[in-house]
Amino acid sequence: MFAKVLIDIKHEEVNRFFDYIIPSDMIDDLSRGMRVIVPFGNQTRMGYVISIIDHSDQATKEIIELLDVIPTIQEETFVLIDYLLQETNDLYSAIFETVVPSELTMDYFLEIRIVKPDIIDKDFYKVFDKNGVLRLSKSNHTYDYKIRKYVKLNALEVQPLWRQKATEKQLFAYQFNTRHHYERINQYPELDLLSDRHYLKHELNDFGLTDGKINTLVKHHVLMKEKVQINREIKHVYELKDKNVSLTKKQQLVYDNFANRKHEGKTYLLKGVTGSGKTELYLKWIFDVLNEHKQVLILVPEITLIAPMAHRLESAFGKIAIYHSQLSKGERFDQYMKVKRGEINIVLGTRSAVFLPLEQLGLIIIDEEHDTSYEQLEHVIYDAREVAKIRAEYHQCPLILGSATPSISTMYQALEGPIQLLTLDERPFDIEQPSLTFVDMREELRQKNTSMFSKLLKDSIQDRLDKQEQIMILFNRKGYAPFVMCRQCGYVPTCPTCGISLTYYQTNNRLKCHYCGYEESYSHTCTECHQQTMKPVGVGIEQVEREIEKIFPHADVIRMDANVTKTKGSHELIWHDFQNQKADILLGTQMIAKGLDFPNVTLVGVLMADLMLKTPSYRASEDAFMLLTQVAGRSGRTKHGEVIIQGYDLAHFAIKDVELGYDTFYKEALYERKISGYEPFNHVYQIRAEGLGYLHTYQVLFTLKKKLELYDGITVLGPVPAYIKKKGDKFRFVMTIKSSLDSKEPIFKNMKLFKEESVNLRFYPLPDCL
Numbered sequence: 148m149f150a151k152v153l154i155d156i157k158h159e160e161v162n163r164f165f166d167y168i169i170p171s172d173m174i175d176d177l178s179r180g181m182r183v184i185v186p187f188g189n190q191t192r193m194g195y196v197i198s199i200i201d202h203s204d205q206a207t208k209e210i211i212e213l214l215d216v217i218p219t220i221q222e223e224t225f226v227l228i229d230y231l232l233q234e235t236n237d238l239y240s241a242i243f244e245t246v247v248p249s250e251l252t253m254d255y256f257l258e259i260r261i262v263k264p265d266i267i268d269k270d271f272y273k274v275f276d277k278n279g280v281l282r283l284s285k286s287n288h289t290y291d292y293k294i295r296k297y298v299k300l301n302a303l304e305v306q307p308l309w310r311q312k313a314t315e316k317q318l319f320a321y322q323f324n325t326r327h328h329y330e331r332i333n334q335y336p337e338l339d340l341l342s343d344r345h346y347l348k349h350e351l352n353d354f355g356l357t358d359g360k361i362n363t364l365v366k367h368h369v370l371m372k373e374k375v376q377i378n379r380e381i382k383h384v385y386e387l388k389d390k391n392v393s394l395t396k397k398q399q400l401v402y403d404n405f406a407n408r409k410h411e412g413k414t415y416l417l418k419g420v421t422g423s424g425k426t427e428l429y430l431k432w433i434f435d436v437l438n439e440h441k442q443v444l445i446l447v448p449e450i451t452l453i454a455p456m457a458h459r460l461e462s463a464f465g466k467i468a469i470y471h472s473q474l475s476k477g478e479r480f481d482q483y484m485k486v487k488r489g490e491i492n493i494v495l496g497t498r499s500a501v502f503l504p505l506e507q508l509g510l511i512i513i514d515e516e517h518d519t520s521y522e523q524l525e526h527v528i529y530d531a532r533e534v535a536k537i538r539a540e541y542h543q544c545p546l547i548l549g550s551a552t553p554s555i556s557t558m559y560q561a562l563e564g565p566i567q568l569l570t571l572d573e574r575p576f577d578i579e580q581p582s583l584t585f586v587d588m589r590e591e592l593r594q595k596n597t598s599m600f601s602k603l604l605k606d607s608i609q610d611r612l613d614k615q616e617q618i619m620i621l622f623n624r625k626g627y628a629p630f631v632m633c634r635q636c637g638y639v640p641t642c643p644t645c646g647i648s649l650t651y652y653q654t655n656n657r658l659k660c661h662y663c664g665y666e667e668s669y670s671h672t673c674t675e676c677h678q679q680t681m682k683p684v685g686v687g688i689e690q691v692e693r694e695i696e697k698i699f700p701h702a703d704v705i706r707m708d709a710n711v712t713k714t715k716g717s718h719e720l721i722w723h724d725f726q727n728q729k730a731d732i733l734l735g736t737q738m739i740a741k742g743l744d745f746p747n748v749t750l751v752g753v754l755m756a757d758l759m760l761k762t763p764s765y766r767a768s769e770d771a772f773m774l775l776t777q778v779a780g781r782s783g784r785t786k787h788g789e790v791i792i793q794g795y796d797l798a799h800f801a802i803k804d805v806e807l808g809y810d811t812f813y814k815e816a817l818y819e820r821k822i823s824g825y826e827p828f829n830h831v832y833q834i835r836a837e838g839l840g841y842l843h844t845y846q847v848l849f850t851l852k853k854k855l856e857l858y859d860g861i862t863v864l865g866p867v868p869a870y871i872k873k874k875g876d877k878f879r880f881v882m883t884i885k886s887s888l889d890s891k892e893p894i895f896k897n898m899k900l901f902k903e904e905s906v907n908l909r910f911y912p913l914p915d916c917l
């Protein structure tokens with residue numbers, strides 16, 4: 148028997164399956180989807196078994212090791228892999244890497260052992276340990292030359308090694324042995340406190356058993372010491388409290404409307420104004436699904452929303468699995484294993500959790516479905532909402548998309564297409580939507596107010612501080628200043644790889660590239676003209692924080708942006724502190740706008756609302772409207788609230804419609820999309836070319852454009868230089884494709900024709916990747 152295996156190397160030339168002989172003792176255990184270790188060229192690599200076959204003309208080598216008992220890639224995951232292949236045309240290996248948690252992939256090493264010590268030169272000898280062994284990671288090539296030389300002389304042996312990136316955590320634990328024969332047992336009254344479970348050392352210490360006592364007891368077989376597997380639990384700061392609400396009439400209607408239908412893989416849109424009780428409805432539906440002994444997958448767009456949602460889920464249902472990128476490798480591995488072993492029925496996570504192997508799915512919920520964080524825009528590009536649709540179909544279970552402001556495409560499909568619409572148009576009880584005021588900052592300037600805060604916003608903040616109510620301020624730009632400039636010579640420091648200007652962070656006095664993360668220290672001295680005339684230009688959120696501290700010196704402010712939420716648990720702490728009124732003002736970027744429920748917030752202020760319309764994307768109006776409407780919805784959730792939106796250019800419909808509401812916005816935005824031929828009327832893709840010659844790179848893309856435009860239903864915009872015009876020594880151009888064709892085959896076919904050594908072409912199935 149033979150196995151077709153995909154090797155875990157991302158390269159054009161190994162983008163196919165290789166045949167291996169299955170050793171006879173492995174035949175009974177091996178099945179499709181399992182991970183194996185195989186020899187590959189002069190390497191040893193991990194691979195995935197794609198199929199098992201009776202005949203092969205190519206296979207010459209045997210599989211070395213079988214890593215799984217249950218397949219890592221289940222049949223459903225193969226379906227998702229096929230989907231991603233069709234969508235992206237990416238390499239197999241890249242796609243497998245997307246659907247398999249990285250914790251299950253391998254680190255590779257070489258173990259080099261000295262066999263003839265007397266030949267090895269002294270300097271090299273020093274790098275080996277006392278057993279004459281040196282371990283090198285695969286990417287370390289420092290000693291390549293010497294190793295080759297000594298291997299030829301048979302003075303060294305080289306052995307390839309591999310290790311899974313994360314594994315089960317094992318610790319020593321102790322169990323009381325009732326059948327011991329120790330006579331001095333009376334000297335250990337602490338033992339009476341123990342039950343027959345396993346105890347960790349620190350737990351025994353808590354009972355008063357010192358390390359010395361433990362050792363004695365182990366020696367006399369009173370305590371049995373053994374390795375046990377530890378589940379790395381995710382810690383939370385919150386306390387559980389079950390609300391158990393009874394639904395209002397309107398909520399009950401929506402509940403019934405969903406519960407009484409045949410689901411069969413259908414998608415539903417739950418469109419409910421902010422605070423209308425969408426989450427309460429999720430909880431009721433989840434309860435029903437659990438009763439049918441099925442499982443639930445819930446996605447939220449950002450880590451910020453994990454803690455509040457986890458709080459409500461755990462309060463209602465007890466233990467759940469949580470999966471997002473800020474967990475440690477070990478924690479993620481344990482969460483994954485819990486899901487894989489079928490030990491848990493509710494999984495909550497961000498985008499990448501959409502691939503977790505739940506075998507009994509009965510419901511998928513995507514909260515805040517309008518959020519573009521559901522799109523992965525790097526590596527293998529995918530939209531978690533679309534992946535969820537495929538999974539719902541596979542399991543014939545419903546998918547619920549929830550939002551106060553559905554994305555244009557989803558709303559369009561709910562009104563004109565296959566999505567079923569459920570609507571909640573009011574908040575429970577008598578709480579009205581907050582009142583809204585726009586403030587034109589040009590007018591403030593004319594009134595000689597040069598502060599970032601209008602008089603109205605300042606007064607309103609003071610008013611809430613006096614009443615001990617809370618305030619949220621949205622300002623959507625990171626750092627202290629968007630760039631720095633020399634006032635003498637005009638020099639603006641830019642990123643050496645991306646070419647875009649660097650953002651200034653005052654907290655650690657550094658300049659950072661928002662695109663690639665490059666950093667350097669900031670100094671007042673210009674590196675070009677050597678004058679002490681460098682100065683930050685423009686406003687970032689750190690500067691707003693300084694200003695608030697100046698105007699309201701007695702207010703407690705928490706800032707929430709990408710910079711302060713880098714460390715694990717920080718999202719949850721900020722949410723918890725503000726929820727428990729440990730601060731008066733929460734200042735943040737778009738992070739604070741999403742889905743958070745703070746009962747004591749009665750004022751929301753937005754600074755420079757029109758900033759969000761300046762991004763070069765056809766989705767800028769949608770993004771701006773959603774952000775403003777969402778943040779406005781944070782106000783007045785239990786008491787009447789107020790929203791103040793400041794800006795310089797407030798006439799745009801995306802801003803005005805925050806007052807008129809979603810339905811008005813939807814109509815206007817759809818009209819805009821229709822006349823310009825964007826989604827949902829056409830698919831929008833991009834292709835990027837990257838090459839050494841400026842003109843040549845452009846020409847390749849231009850000729851491809853001409854070819855594609857021969858198809859009915861395809862129009863192409865560009866090519867234009869990419870946002871990052873040059874990366875390293877390569878020039879970059881992009882073009883945007885609008886296509887009414889459902890198949891991408893014509894595009895992939897032509898891209899293949901135009902592929903050449905010197906120009907790299909890449910396809911982007913979603914807009915705004917570039």
Ligand code: ADP
Pocket residue numbers: 390392393394395398419420421422423424425426427428575744
């Ligand atoms: P959404 O998810 O639509 O923003 P939530 O489900 O978070 O709305 O509801 C907003 C607040 O109102 C929550 O604190 C929630 O517990 C409360 N709530 C919603 N429906 C009810 C109800 N029928 N009875 C009591 N409280 C409710």
Ligand code: ZN
Pocket residue numbers: 642643644645646660661662663664665
């Ligand atoms: Zn950069």
